[in-house]
Amino acid sequence: MVLILLSVLFTTRIVKPLAKLNETAESISNLTFTKADIRTGDEVEELAERINSMSTKLESAHVTLEGKNEELRRFIADISHELRTPLALIKAYATGIQDGLDDGTYTEIIRKKTDDMTEMVDRLLLFSKLQVEPYTHAPVEIRQLLTGILDTYRLSFEQQGLSVQFEDLLPPEGGMVMADEAKLASVFHNLLTNAMKYTADETIRVRAERRAGVFHFEITNAVGPSARSPVDWDHVWEPFYVMESSRSKLYSGTGLGLSIVRTILEKHHAIYGVRPDADEVTFYFSLPFMDHHSDPEIVRS
Known part of the structure; x- marks a missing residue:
C-alpha cells in the first residue's frame, strides 16, 4: 500500500510535470510557444517558469524576425519593380535602334534611364551603408548648419517657382547638438527635397525652435487631393513608397529619401514623425x- 502511495506521489510530483515540460519544449521546437502550467512548489515549478519565460522571449523574437523577413521580401520586390521598368525601356529603345526606328532621341533616352538606374543603385548602397557604418557624433551648431543648407537650396526653389517661409525661433547663439554633422545635413537635404517635390502650392514653411531643451525642426507643405483621403502616413518612411505623383519630374527622385531620413534619425535616437492635416x-x-556643462568630446556609435 505504501509503495502504491509513493508511486502515485512520484507520478503526480515528478513524472506528470516533466511530461508537461517535455510537451512545452516540443511546442517551442515547433514554433507554437505554449506554456507549462506547473504548480508543484519546488524546483520543477521553478524550471517551468524559466522555460515559460524563454518561450515568451523566443516567441517575441520570432515575431520580430518574421516581420523583418516580410520587410525584406517586400523590399526586394520593390527593388525588382523599380529596376524592371527602366530595364524594359532600355531594351525596347535598343531594339528600336537595331530596327532602324531611331528618330535621334533613342540613345538619349537610354542614357537617361541608365543614369536613373545608377542613381537608384547609389542610393540603395547609401541606404544600406547608413544602417551599419559608425556615426561620429560631435558638437554641431544647428542654426549655422540649417541656414547654410537653406541658402544652397535658394536657386532650386526659385527655379521651381517656390518660396520658403523660414520661421527661426532659435536663441541668438543658436545652440549645439551632438550629431554626425554630415548625416544630419542629409536629413535636412532629404526633407527639403521631399517638400519641394510634393508640395501642392508655391510655399513651403520651415520652423526651427528651442522647445523644452531640444532643437525642434518642422517642414510643412500643402498636399494634393489624393493625399487628403484617409491613408496610413506611417508608410511614407518605407523604401519606394509613393503616395502621389511628384510635381516635378526633374526632382522625381528614387523613393528612398524618407527612408534615409528615418535611418539617420533613429541612429541619433531622435524623436521624429509626420503630422498630416486637412490640406x-x-x-x-x-x-x-547640449548642456553648456557637457564635455564636447567626439563620440562614435
Whole structure:
C-alpha cells in the first residue's frame, strides 16, 4: 500500500510535470510557444517558469524576425519593380535602334534611364551603408548648419517657382547638438527635397525652435487631393513608397529619401514623425541641445 502511495506521489510530483515540460519544449521546437502550467512548489515549478519565460522571449523574437523577413521580401520586390521598368525601356529603345526606328532621341533616352538606374543603385548602397557604418557624433551648431543648407537650396526653389517661409525661433547663439554633422545635413537635404517635390502650392514653411531643451525642426507643405483621403502616413518612411505623383519630374527622385531620413534619425535616437492635416503635411524631428556643462568630446556609435 505504501509503495502504491509513493508511486502515485512520484507520478503526480515528478513524472506528470516533466511530461508537461517535455510537451512545452516540443511546442517551442515547433514554433507554437505554449506554456507549462506547473504548480508543484519546488524546483520543477521553478524550471517551468524559466522555460515559460524563454518561450515568451523566443516567441517575441520570432515575431520580430518574421516581420523583418516580410520587410525584406517586400523590399526586394520593390527593388525588382523599380529596376524592371527602366530595364524594359532600355531594351525596347535598343531594339528600336537595331530596327532602324531611331528618330535621334533613342540613345538619349537610354542614357537617361541608365543614369536613373545608377542613381537608384547609389542610393540603395547609401541606404544600406547608413544602417551599419559608425556615426561620429560631435558638437554641431544647428542654426549655422540649417541656414547654410537653406541658402544652397535658394536657386532650386526659385527655379521651381517656390518660396520658403523660414520661421527661426532659435536663441541668438543658436545652440549645439551632438550629431554626425554630415548625416544630419542629409536629413535636412532629404526633407527639403521631399517638400519641394510634393508640395501642392508655391510655399513651403520651415520652423526651427528651442522647445523644452531640444532643437525642434518642422517642414510643412500643402498636399494634393489624393493625399487628403484617409491613408496610413506611417508608410511614407518605407523604401519606394509613393503616395502621389511628384510635381516635378526633374526632382522625381528614387523613393528612398524618407527612408534615409528615418535611418539617420533613429541612429541619433531622435524623436521624429509626420503630422498630416486637412490640406497639408508636416514632417518634424527633435534633438536635445547640449548642456553648456557637457564635455564636447567626439563620440562614435
